Amino acid sequence: MSQSTDAGEKPGVRLDLGHARPARSASRSxxxxxxxxxxxxxxKHLAVRDVNMTFARNEVSALIGPSGCGKSTVLRALNRMNDLIPGARVEGMIRFEGTDIYGEGVDATEVRRRIGMVFQKPNPFPKSIYENVAYGPRVTNMQVDNMDDLVEEALRKAAIxxxxKTMLKDSALALSGGQQQRLCIxxxxATKPEVILMDEPCSALDPIATLKIEDLMADLAEEFTIVIVTHNMQQAARVSQRTAFFTAEADEHGDRTGRLVEYDDTAKMFSNPSDQRTEDYISGRFG
Structure with missing residues (x-):
């Protein structure tokens, strides 16, 4: 990537930010x-530390950084997916709509219903397209007036x-990779979440399918809050309003711990980052 070299100007990275929407004020939204x-x-291993950040409603936030810096760990902590890993625990506080999601008496299943997750590799169930979408509302005993309408609404919002629509009874496994990922979205x-977490949702897709998912994210942000983990700097610049950069530090025993370095408006992060480590990463000098 080319860097600016004007005298007295911080290098930064030239990325296309022309399509990026400005970040909203967290206090306003x-x-x-x-x-x-x-x-x-x-x-006993501290995987990631010092995470202080706020995700505003109806924004796309991107988590970037080298492998092993804790991006996906933080993402999974946001809806208690780490609870499913033996020995994992979270300290500090994560509040969703003002409630500590790790607080006593909080139902982890309800947390995951309201904060949905889309994984790196498309993972449709070996069921029909219809049953894939209907699965979540059924297993969570959601009150649904008309399941057909709900399935159609979810598929429309996912742009698929x-x-x-003419093959709802067909196996979801017959869809292309990009279609499978949109089906997973x-x-x-379908469970009516307020937040959607996406862990490198385009890493297994071709460029055309990737573009469809990126366009879809912009549309979905009108209704949902989206947090995405990505290794693609251009993608972070294109889809997000805020970007967080994580890095990993090794102790004297060689154990690596991730930490949040910087979290700011995407345009600022990619043009004039506050921390030299961020500048080094996005300009390709390490990572």
Whole structure:
């Protein structure tokens, strides 16, 4: 990537920010999720520390950084997916709509219904397209007036209805990779979440399918808060309003711990980052 070399100007990275929407004011739109001094452990190992960040409603936030810096660990902590890993624990506080999601008496299943997850590799169930979308509402005993309408609504919001409306009884496994990922997004939408987490949702897709997912994210942000983990700097610049950069530090024993370095408006992060480590990473000098 080319860097600016004007005298007295911080280098930065030339990325296309022309399509990026400006970040909203967190005080105006209100926070969806707030992380206060969050640390995540896997048994005795401190995997990530010092996470303080706020995700505003109806924004796309991108988490970037080298492998092993804790991006996905933080993402999974936001809806208690780490609970499913033996020995994992979270310290600090993660508040969703003002409630500590790790607080006593909080139902982890309800947290995951309201904060949905889309994984790196498309993972449709070996069921029909229809049953994939209907699965979540059924297993969570959602009150649904008309399941057909709900399935159609979710598929429309995931921009795949027109492609599958005549084959709803067919196996979801017959869809292309990009279609499968949009189906998985529809499956997440079907449970009526407020937040959608995406862990490198385009890494297994071709450029055309990737563009469709990126366009879809912009549309979905009108209704949902989206947090995405990505290794693609151009993608972070294209789809997000805020970007967080994580890095990993090794102790004297060689154990690596991730930490949040910087979290700011995407345009500022990619043109004039506050921390030299961020500048080095996005300009390709390390990572």
């Amino acid at each position: 209100g926070p969806a999720i707030t992380c206060d001094d969050v640390r995540v452990f896997y048994k 209805w027109d492609e599958v 529809a499956r997440a939408i």
